[in-house]
Amino acid sequence: MKQLRLLFLLSSLLGAGNTLAAKIAVTDLAYAERVSGYFHLVDYHNKSSVRASESARERDSFESSSASSRSSYSGKSQTDYTEVESSYSYIEYGELRKFVGDIKGEILKTGDFKLSQAKPYTAKGSEKIYDIISRIKKGAYPGADYVLFGTVSELDFRDEVNPIIGTDTLSNTFSLMLVAEFSLINTRTYEVKAAFSATGEGQDVRVVTGGSRVVPSRGKVVSEVSKSLGVDVARQINEQLGGGAYQNADPVSGGNTMQEGEVVHFSQ
Amino acid sequence: MHLFKFIPLVIALLLLSACASHKPPPRPGSINAKVEQLSEMSYLQVTDLRAVKRNHLLTVQAEINNTDSDNQQLYYRFKWLDAAGFAVGGEEAWKPVLVYAYQKQTLTAVAPSPQVTDFRLVVQSPDNTGDLP
Numbered sequence A: 001m002k003q004l005r006l007l008f009l010l011s012s013l014l015g016a017g018n019t020l021a022a023k024i025a026v027t028d029l030a031y032a033e034r035v036s037g038y039f040h041l042v043d044y045h046n047k048s049s050v051r052a053s054e055s056a057r058e059r060d061s062f063e064s065s066s067a068s069s070r071s072s073y074s075g076k077s078q079t080d081y082t083e084v085e086s087s088y089s090y091i092e093y094g095e096l097r098k099f100v101g102d103i104k105g106e107i108l109k110t111g112d113f114k115l116s117q118a119k120p121y122t123a124k125g126s127e128k129i130y131d132i133i134s135r136i137k138k139g140a141y142p143g144a145d146y147v148l149f150g151t152v153s154e155l156d157f158r159d160e161v162n163p164i165i166g167t168d169t170l171s172n173t174f175s176l177m178l179v180a181e182f183s184l185i186n187t188r189t190y191e192v193k194a195a196f197s198a199t200g201e202g203q204d205v206r207v208v209t210g211g212s213r214v215v216p217s218r219g220k221v222v223s224e225v226s227k228s229l230g231v232d233v234a235r236q237i238n239e240q241l242g243g244g245a246y247q248n249a250d251p252v253s254g255g256n257t258m259q260e261g262e263v264v265h266f267s268q
Numbered sequence B: 001m002h003l004f005k006f007i008p009l010v011i012a013l014l015l016l017s018a019c020a021s022h023k024p025p026p027r028p029g030s031i032n033a034k035v036e037q038l039s040e041m042s043y044l045q046v047t048d049l050r051a052v053k054r055n056h057l058l059t060v061q062a063e064i065n066n067t068d069s070d071n072q073q074l075y076y077r078f079k080w081l082d083a084a085g086f087a088v089g090g091e092e093a094w095k096p097v098l099v100y101a102y103q104k105q106t107l108t109a110v111a112p113s114p115q116v117t118d119f120r121l122v123v124q125s126p127d128n129t130g131d132l133p
Helices: A002-014 A101-110 A132-137 A218-241 B002-021
Strands: A022-026 A029-060 A065-096 A113-116 A146-163 A169-186 A192-209 A263-266 B035-037 B044-054 B057-066 B072-082 B095-099 B104-110 B116-124
Touching: A022 A101, A101 A113, A101 A146, A101 A218, A132 A146, A132 A169, A146 A192, A169 A218, A192 A218, B044 B116, B057 B072, B057 B095, B057 B116, B072 B104, B095 B104
Parallel strands: A022 A113, A022 A146, A029 A146, B035 B116
Antiparallel strands: A029 A065, A146 A169, A169 A192, A263 B044, B044 B057, B057 B104, B072 B095, B072 B116
């Protein structure tokens, strides 16, 4: 920690654009998701055939006459019926290639760090994605002094409709909340310099009257989540490393401090 | 010559009158900062004002007190403002409320949009004593 602080001090003394600023590589957010499914397969085959033949012969002469006839009929029917029912479940590992752009932007804004590009994890998803030491050793973060390793804890979409008291209108809220855990790891000593969980939240609220239908803007929500996550990450890194004063207004509320459910009482 | 003696007095009087005509700005966070009266009201008074954010929409509740022994007519409307101080939505219609003698009336309103972060309650009463601005 002392070395890092010294690095910050030197970097602030020498100003921006210096070569001493610690280099951070920001990973895409790793996730593990349980995928469950159910299938019910019914296979039904029916094959039937009918064969009929008939022949008749008649012979007539002066001395005799004869007649014969033959007919045959055969039928065949075959039915195959297979029914399979099963459920399956597996854990899918991967990296979420979203939401880190604003984290990088906000880290750059602090002025204490430089960024280096991390190599994406493209191998077939397995639990190895969490083996950050092996990924560092394999050279996934070239030139980086630190790796900001993030994993998704929860990603929660909500679509709610609530009546607005005292009116005949409804409030349609489409929101997304992303909680991710981060560790800032030294690429040489594997020391964890900072660890925290950060939250990104975004919502699209529309006021609707009965009967009308609104389509929420998913783009707006995702953009808000990304921005607020970036601000939260930069704030917490700054807090834990004790760097310079990082200040950024909440981009979602535009600096408005009134929280949901908080009552503001105006005095006489 | 005697007239010059009165010049300081006249200046002082002018200064005093200037001071008297300019009220100090209302304290931030006070009811007066949120209520716009179209003139001074004799009998009606906003005695309580509170706001809460519910479902991301600003909800405001105001309590109007009538101190008179007669019923008083009140007209009110809300001005909704965003974080930059710009008005959100069109101008609301004036809403009439009859406040009975010595009674309190509660007004409630919900902002028309989640962008609303601030408001002003505009009130007027026909029995105002002051002049309209």
